[in-house]
Amino acid sequence: MNNVIIIKKNSISLLDSSSNSIKWTIEESNTILGTYRLDNYIFLYTFNGWTTNYTSLIDLNTGKFYWRDKSLSIVSNCIAIDNKIYFVNKKFKIISIEIESGKEIFEEKFPYKKWYSSVYPQLVVYDGKILAYTKKNIVKVDIHTGKLIDFNFRNIDLKEVVSMNDKFNISVNRYNSSGSAGDAFVYGAYAGDAGGGGDGGGGGGGDGG
Structure with a gap:
């Protein structure tokens, strides 16, 4: 309930709002486009500045990567x-x-x-x-x-049918980022009844995540 994901252009941090302390910070060489929280996972979306979006997966509690920089080329939900x-x-x-x-x-x-x-x-x-x-x-x-x-x-x-939606849908690096370079964005990190939540934003630009 007290976890807040803080995103800057080239870093992501987890803030404990109850103590106003940073639990961990990751510096990123690629531009960060957004995140998506799924239970104790954070999907991190980045862009290399040329043609490619990447998806990485972070452990919410430790800030460690499960895997990183996959170019998934997602075009569906x-x-x-x-x-x-x-x-x-x-x-x-x-x-x-x-x-x-x-x-x-x-x-x-x-x-x-x-x-x-x-x-x-x-x-x-x-x-x-x-x-x-x-x-x-x-x-x-x-x-x-x-x-x-x-x-x-x-x-x-x-x-x-235009689309069909259910509680298992998540955002993984295929939507446009709402941010602009250099700004910091703050997203509440919590899960909904399907295990999803967070900002719901994803990648933008390039060839898709």
């Missing part, structure tokens, strides 16, 4: 469930990585990608299943093998 995150990258691949290790569990290309299409599938957790969908097609993701299986909604017309 991102789902966090069962200690894994799921997203779609620029190559239309549905990818799962383990949160703490950063290890890729699987990647599988969305089967209904047309050569002329630039519309990426989005993700949703529906009745405990992870689904990837567009306005025309939807598949269920086997979370163990990555195999994609055709799926049909009974009462939802995909053509009318």
Whole structure:
């Protein structure tokens, strides 16, 4: 309740507001774009100043990195469930990585990608299943093998759907930063009922996180 994440252009700190003391500080060579708090994890989003956004994962309590500077190229929303995150990258691949290790569990290309299409599938957790969908097609993701299986909604017309949201959605380096260079931003670090929270901001510029 008393943790506050303080972001400057090239540093991130954790402040204990009850004692007004800094628990830890990390100096960063790349420009910091934002953070996202998920339970005791902090996703850190940075930009190298040229073409690439990076995502790193920090332990909230210690300020140590679980992993850092991954270029994930996320173009969809991102789902966090069962200690894994799921997203779609620029190559239309549905990818799962383990949160703490950063290890890729699987990647599988969305089967209904047309050569002329630039519309990426989005993700949703529906009745405990992870689904990837567009306005025309939807598949269920086997979370163990990555195999994609055709799926049909009974009462939802995909053509009318703009987006679907659930409590497992998190922000991981695909949204524009609201900050400007050199300013310091203060974000409350807390988790919501889904384990998410924080500023909700992500990366901006470059080729995506």
